[in-house]
Each structure stands twice: as C-alpha cells, then as structure tokens.
Amino acid sequence: MNLAWREIRHNSGRFVFTGVGLGLLLGVVLSMIGIYRGMVVDALTIARTPDVDLWVVEANSRGPFAESSRIPGDTREAVARMPGVTAAGSVTYQSVEATAGGRKMRLYVIGYEPGRPGGPAEIIVGRGLGRSHFEIVADRSSKLVPGDVVTFGRDRYTVVGLTAYHVSSGGDPAAFVTLRDAQQFQAELDPAAVRLQAARGAGSGSIDTVSAVIARLAPAASVEAVAAGIARWKHLSAIAQADQEAILTGSHIDRARRQIGLFTGLLLAVSAVVIALIIYTMTMEKLKQIATLKLIGAPDRTITAMIVQQALALGLIGFFMGWALIVAIKDIFPRRIVLDTDNVTQLGIVIVAVCLLASGLGVRAALKVDPATALGG
Amino acid sequence: MAQERTPLVSVRGVSKHYGEGAARVDALKGVSIDIFPREVVALLGPSGSGKTTLLNVIGCIIDPSGGALDLDGERVFDNGKWLRDDLRRLRLEKIGFIFQAHNLLPFLDATDNVAVALELAGHSQSAARRRAVELLDYLEIGHRRDAMPAKLSGGEAQRVAIARALANSPRIILADEPTAALDSKRAQIVMELLRKLAAEQDASIIAVTHDEKIFGYFDRVCHLRDGVIEEETRVAPAGQSV
Numbered sequence: 001m002n003l004a005w006r007e008i009r010h011n012s013g014r015f016v017f018t019g020v021g022l023g024l025l026l027g028v029v030l031s032m033i034g035i036y037r038g039m040v041v042d043a044l045t046i047a048r049t050p051d052v053d054l055w056v057v058e059a060n061s062r063g064p065f066a067e068s069s070r071i072p073g074d075t076r077e078a079v080a081r082m083p084g085v086t087a088a089g090s091v092t093y094q095s096v097e098a099t100a101g102g103r104k105m106r107l108y109v110i111g112y113e114p115g116r117p118g119g120p121a122e123i124i125v126g127r128g129l130g131r132s133h134f135e136i137v138a139d140r141s142s143k144l145v146p147g148d149v150v151t152f153g154r155d156r157y158t159v160v161g162l163t164a165y166h167v168s169s170g171g172d173p174a175a176f177v178t179l180r181d182a183q184q185f186q187a188e189l190d191p192a193a194v195r196l197q198a199a200r201g202a203g204s205g206s207i208d209t210v211s212a213v214i215a216r217l218a219p220a221a222s223v224e225a226v227a228a229g230i231a232r233w234k235h236l237s238a239i240a241q242a243d244q245e246a247i248l249t250g251s252h253i254d255r256a257r258r259q260i261g262l263f264t265g266l267l268l269a270v271s272a273v274v275i276a277l278i279i280y281t282m283t284m285e286k287l288k289q290i291a292t293l294k295l296i297g298a299p300d301r302t303i304t305a306m307i308v309q310q311a312l313a314l315g316l317i318g319f320f321m322g323w324a325l326i327v328a329i330k331d332i333f334p335r336r337i338v339l340d341t342d343n344v345t346q347l348g349i350v351i352v353a354v355c356l357l358a359s360g361l362g363v364r365a366a367l368k369v370d371p372a373t374a375l376g377g
Numbered sequence: 378m379a380q381e382r383t384p385l386v387s388v389r390g391v392s393k394h395y396g397e398g399a400a401r402v403d404a405l406k407g408v409s410i411d412i413f414p415r416e417v418v419a420l421l422g423p424s425g426s427g428k429t430t431l432l433n434v435i436g437c438i439i440d441p442s443g444g445a446l447d448l449d450g451e452r453v454f455d456n457g458k459w460l461r462d463d464l465r466r467l468r469l470e471k472i473g474f475i476f477q478a479h480n481l482l483p484f485l486d487a488t489d490n491v492a493v494a495l496e497l498a499g500h501s502q503s504a505a506r507r508r509a510v511e512l513l514d515y516l517e518i519g520h521r522r523d524a525m526p527a528k529l530s531g532g533e534a535q536r537v538a539i540a541r542a543l544a545n546s547p548r549i550i551l552a553d554e555p556t557a558a559l560d561s562k563r564a565q566i567v568m569e570l571l572r573k574l575a576a577e578q579d580a581s582i583i584a585v586t587h588d589e590k591i592f593g594y595f596d597r598v599c600h601l602r603d604g605v606i607e608e609e610t611r612v613a614p615a616g617q618s619v
Contacts, residue, residue, distance in 0.1 A: 001489060001496060003482075010484035010525075292480040295438065296541065297469035297497045372438045374480055375429060375553040 003293075003302070004309035018278055019314060023321025025274060026351065029267045030326045033347060034337035036260040041338045043169040043248045046108075047241075050091070050117045052214040053223050055239040056230055062239070064093045064211035065169065066247050071236060073183070073208035076116075082229055084221025089116030090210040092182045095172055099151045100144060107142065107150075107175040108168035111182020117214050120176050126161030133181055137161040141336075142173035150175070152185045169253055171335050183208065268350065271318075276358035279311045283362035290366050291374035303366050311359035312352065319351045383450055384411035385548055385581040386435055391444030392604075393430050404430040406604040407444065414548065415575050417582045417594065422601035428585045429553070431601065435583060436472055436551050437464045448472070449548055469498050473542030475552035475584075479534040481526040487513060487537045488522045494544035512540040516570065532563035539570060543578065550574070552584035561590055568594035 008015050047065065055064070056071070056079050063069025073090055080088040092111035097104060112118030114129050120137055126146035129135050136157040138144045148159040157177065166174035217226060227238035239247070249257075283290070290303055323344060330337035393405040405427045412418050420428040433439040434446065437453065446454040448471050453461050461467045468474075481490045488509045495505035513519045518536045526534055535555065542550055555571070556564035568591045575582050584595070592598055592612060600608040 001485075001493065001502060003484075003493070006489070007484040288480065289482055292476070292482070293493075294465075295436075295468070295474050296494045297465050297545075299465060299497075302497070370438075372433050374474070374476060375432065375436075375438075 004306045004313065008310060008313055015314065015317065019317030019321055022271070022274065022314060022318030023325060025267065025271050026318045026322030027325040029264055029271065030322050030339065030347060031333070031337060032260050032264040032267065033343050034326060034330065034339045035335055036257055037338035037340060037343060038336035039169060039253050039256055040249055042165065042167045042336055043253055044245055045165050046168065046174065047244050047248055049121045049166065050089070050214045052117050053217040053241050054215040054226060055244050056213040056215065057237050057239060059235050059237050061237060062247050066251055069211050070209045071213065073210050075236065076213045079213045079215050079230065082226055084217050084226050085215045086218050087117055087216040088213055089113050089118040090179055090213050091118040092179065092186060092211045094186055095168065096152060100148055105142060106172045107138070108172040109175050109177060109182055111177055111179040113179045117216060120163040120166060122163060123161040124164050128161055129176065129178055130160065132178055134158060135160045137163060137176040139163050139166040139173035141167060142175070155185060165336065167336070169248065179210065268354065272354040272358050275311060275315055275355055276361050278314060279307060279359050279362040280365065282310065283307055283365050287369050288374060291369050291371050294369065294371040295374045300367055304363050307362045307366055308356065308359045311355040311362070315351045315355035319348055382413055384413050385449055386412040386583065387447035388435065389445040391434055391441045391446060393434060393439065393442050403604050405434070408606055410599065410606060412581045412583060414579045414581060416596050417572055417575050419592065419595040419598040420583065420585045420601060421598050426601040427604040428601045432551055432553060432583065432585050436474065437467055469545055471547050471549055473547040473550040475538055475542045475550060475555045477554040477557045479538040481534055481537055483526050486523050486525055487518065487529065490526065490537055491540045491544050494541050498545045508544065509540070512543055513537065516540050531559050532566060535559060535567050536570065543574065546578070548578070548580045550580055550582045552582060554586055555584055556586065556588050556591055564588060564591055
C-alpha cells in the first residue's frame with residue numbers, strides 16, 4: 001500500500017489547505033514568469049505587426065523602439081525603389097498623453113500610411129482607418145470603444161476600431177492613426193509656444209519626418225544586400241527584422257528581465273524553504289509512527305518514499321492550484337500575462353526538483369529515528 | 378517440562394554499557410536467561426534497572442556490548458557482532474512487537490494496520506488484507522476491521538496491535554507495558570489473549586510491566602536491578618493457560 005497517499009487521504013483537508021497556501025506562493029512565481037513573457041510578447045508584437053523584413057532608421061541609431069530615430073519622410077520613396085523591395089511604408093512611434101471622456105490616458109501612437117506596411121495586424125471590433133484624418137484604431141486595453149472621442153492636443157479623434165495585444169514595451173495601449181495626423185500632432189506646439197518661436201524669428205520647420213521606414217523584400221532578395229545598399233546613404237541605417245527583435249528582447253527589456261528573474265528566483269527560494277519546513281514539521285510530528293514502522297520491519301526506502309512522495313504531492317498540489325489561480329485571474333492584471341506551455345512545464349520541473357531537495361531535511365530526520373523510540377511511553 | 382525443550386530466546390552473558398570512562402553506565406551486566414515456547418515472561422524492575430534495554434537487545438534494536446543471543450535456535454549475536462546482516466529482516470521474520478500505546482498508524486484502518494506488516498514482509502496487497510482479516514477475526518475484533526484507530530477503544534486498539542504483532546507468525550513476541558493504557562478489566566482480557574496466543578502459536582511472550590494486577594498471567598517474573606536479574610519468581614507452570 002502507498003503509505004504517503006494513505007496519509008494524504010486521511011489528512012486531506014490539511015493537505016489541501018497547505019497546498020492552497022503554497023499555491024498562492026507558486027501563483028506569484030507563475031505570474032512573475034507570465035509578466036516577463038508578456039513583456040517580451042508585447043514588445044515583439046509591436047515589432048512584428050508590420051510583417052516586414054527591414055527597418056530603415058536614422059544613422060547609428062537602434063530605433064525606433066530602443067532609441068529615438070528621425071529620418072526624412074521622403075526616404076520611403078528611395079527605399080521603395082531599391083532592388084528587391086516589394087513594399088515600403090513610413091511609420092512614427094511616440095507616447096502621447098490623451099484625454100477621453102474626461103479621463104487622462106497614455107497612448108502609444110503609431111502613425112502609418114493606410115495601404116502600406118505599418119498598420120494593425122487585425123481589427124477585432126469596428127473597422128480600420130478609412131479617412132485621412134481624425135480617426136483612430138486603439139488597442140482594447142485602452143478601454144476605448146468605437147465611437148469614443150479622444151483628444152490629442154487641440155484635435156479630436158474618433159475611435160473607429162479596436163485591436164488586441166498591441167501595447168508598447170512600457171505597457172501603454174497602441175493607437176493607430178494616419179501618418180499625417182501623427183506628424184501633425186508630433187510637431188504641434190501650444191499656441192503660446194508658437195508665438196514665442198515666431199518672436200524669436202525661428203521658422204516652423206518641416207514636419208515631414210518619420211521614425212522609420214519599413215520594407216518588405218521579395219522572397220529571393222537578400223536582407224543583408226539590401227541593408228548594405230541602404231547603409232551607403234550615410235544618414236541611414238538598416239536593421240533586419242531578426243536584429244530588431246534581438247534589440248528589443250536583449251537590450252530594451254533586459255533590465256526588466258533581470259529584475260523579474262531575480263524576484264522569481266527569490267520567490268522560488270522562499271517556496272523551497274516553505275516546502276522544506278512543512279515537510280520537516282510533518283515528519284517531526286510522526287517520528288513515533290516512523291519508529292514503529294522501522295521496528296515492524298519497514299526498510300529505509302519505504303520511509304524515504306513516504307516523505308518524498310508527500311513533498312512531491314504538496315508541491316504539485318501547490319503548483320496546479322497556483323497555475324489554475326493565475327489562469328483564472330490573469331486578465332485582471334494591468335499588464336499582459338503570457339504562460340507558455342514550455343514555461344509552465346519548466347517551472348513544474350523546477351518545483352519537482354525543489355520538492356526533492358526540500359524533502360531531504362525531513363528524510364534525514366526520519367532516517368535518524370531510532371526504532372527503539374517506538375517502545376516506551 | 379518447558380526447560381527440556383530448546384529455548385526460543387537464549388540470552389547468554391549479555392552486557393550493554395553506554396559511554397566510556399567516568400561517564401560509563403552499565404545498563405546490563407552479563408544477563409543470562411532462557412525463554413521457552415509457550416512461556417509468558419515478565420521483566421520487572423525499577424526505572425534504570427535494564428529491563429527495556431534487555432527487551433531492546435532481544436528485539437535486535439540495540440547492539441549489546443558483549444555476550445551471545447540465540448533466537449529460535451539461531452545464533453544471531455556473538456563475539457560483539459551481529460551474525461545476520463539484515464536485522465530488519467530478522468525482526469520481520471522472528472519477532473512481533475506490542476507497544477504500550479498500541480502505536481497504530483492513525484491514517485490506516487484496523488485491517489491495513491495489520492496488513493502493512495505483511496506487505497513489508499513481501500505479501501501481496503490482497504493476500505495481506507486476507508490474512509489481516511483472519512487475524513482480526515481470530516482476535517475477535519473483526520467487526521471493527523474498517524475502523525480508524527481514533528475510533529477504536531483502548532482495548533480494541535491493543536487487540537489490533539496484537540494482530541499486527543502476529544501478522545508474520547513470529548514465535549517471539551515482545552511487549553512493552555501492554556496493559557499500561559488499559560483499565561483493569563481490559564488489561565485482563567489482553568493478558569488472557571496473550572496467554573492464549575502463546576499456547577496456540579507455540580510462541581514466547583516477553584513483557585516489560587509494572588502492573589502488579591496482571592502478574593498472575595505470567596509463568597515467570599524476572600526482577601531486574603542495576604543491570605542484573607536479581608530474582609526469578611515462577612508464578613504458574615510454564616505453558617499452562619489461565
């Protein structure tokens with residue numbers, strides 16, 4: 001008979017209660033992993049949305065996400081004429097404070113040219129941009145709905161559609177507008193500031209600048225060859241899509257990754273200590289039973305198996321409860337929680353390893369029990 | 378006469394000391410005793426007299442410092458060392474233990490508390506449960522086979538513990554104050570049961586006890602003091618059922 005299972009069944013309430021407590025702790029570990037994965041996926045979603053092969057940015061810049069980049073708006077025509085380029089589009093990226101329904105919000109405004117690369121991958125509610133001005137497609141995490149009016153500076157934009165999972169690496173919901181609108185309110189100054197500039201004799205300057213030009217290449221075209229061709233224009237750099245993703249994950253969100261990784265490690269260490277203490281306490285409570293089992297002939301492996309199986313059961317109960325908890329409440333989090341099967345499986349393996357290590361203390365105590373202690377009062 | 382038969386337990390000049398030098402404590406000093414089949418023997422003595430140490434030595438739980446020990450005709454300890462590698466197996470095969478506070482596993486029902494000893498000896502789960510039920514019926518506690526220890530009275534729990542001690546048909550049963558947790562009526566029932574077992578299973582029963590009310594159920598009472606058997610009182614003819 002399986003002694004571990006029989007004891008768990010006998011003390012099921014206590015085990016489940018302990019498992020729930022452990023589940024809350026492991027749920028926090030899972031949420032940390034999910035938040036990090038969410039940051040990576042969010043960052044990559046924005047970079048992958050245009051579905052392009054090359055990012056043309058300001059020379060010596062790693063823009064437009066990791067660093068600011070500003071290039072002339074007519075760069076798109078030059079890039080589009082490059083051999084191997086099948087489509088090109090100009091885009092701008094900027095975080096903007098907006099007002100909607102009396103509520104202030106930060107939006108990650110993406111300006112693009114409808115009909116060219118750079119727009120949202122999918123509209124889940126409403127429609128895409130249909131007019132040249134004053135329409136907006138917002139991410140649903142902004143809580144905006146079609147028909148809402150959003151005020152940027154002096155201009156009012158109407159929400160015509162919603163996308164999903166388009167947010168900046170800082171978590172600001174994306175808002176797609178036409179390139180012209182984006183350029184307009186990017187350059188737009190407060191009236192008092194305009195008067196000040198005029199008094200100083202400064203011109204208004206050109207507003208036809210963009211953050212990047214993105215390009216799709218023909219299947220047979222070499223990304224490196226096109227990038228090298230663009231780099232010959234001294235004021236431009238070209239970054240391949242894979243490199244752009246590497247910049248985002250390896251550099252831009254690296255500090256967040258290390259921060260969350262350290263916190264996750266600490267939580268795992270706390271979980272290990274908690275599991276070890278629970279198992280040790282449970283073992284100490286049944287030393288007389290263990291002594292009796294030894295006296296009636298139980299080998300060490302039976303005692304060890306009982307403690308290790310209980311530690312594993314406790315860890316797995318906690319793990320699955322934590323998992324269920326996070327799956328149930330992940331949409332409440334302000335940032336996206338992404339739990340890949342791979343990550344969950346890896347944490348499951350780590351929990352099993354932690355349980356095996358944590359049970360060592362209890363096993364050690366149990367194996368030191370003298371069978372003679374079963375005798376006597 | 379019991380003395381003419383081969384003893385089931387033969388202790389020859391067994392000593393046991395703890396510590397060395399000024400800190401040395403002699404728990405047993407050259408104790409010798411033979412215990413025969415069907416004999417029910419009590420070890421009696423004040424605290425520190427060595428009775429529990431002697432029970433532990435016979436139960437192969439602690440290492441004697443010297444002397445020799447034969448169990449069921451087999452020499453198991455001599456010249457300062459055990460002659461069997463696996464004392465756990467030796468205990469499983471030859472010795473049953475009855476404890477002062479029954480020591481039933483609280484998470485197993487009565488049947489499984491008995492069956493666990495059988496499974497540890499290598500019986501299959503179904504065979505172990507069958508034999509456990511037989512033993513519980515034999516000890517007239519079969520009607521409580523599904524009860525958890527917490528639901529058993531002291532007497533019932535002690536009978537389940539006796540069934541567990543008998544599970545692997547040992548011929549040597551060691552009991553540590555088997556009636557200490559029972560009232561006098563239930564203590565008498567348990568002692569009658571032990572005498573019956575000794576007779577029917579051809580076993581030896583050795584019990585540590587302070588309970589004077591049950592002395593009449595023993596064939597011999599060995600009085601220990603300062604690590605030696607100071608006196609033996611023959612209470613009833615060996616092998617006679619009360």
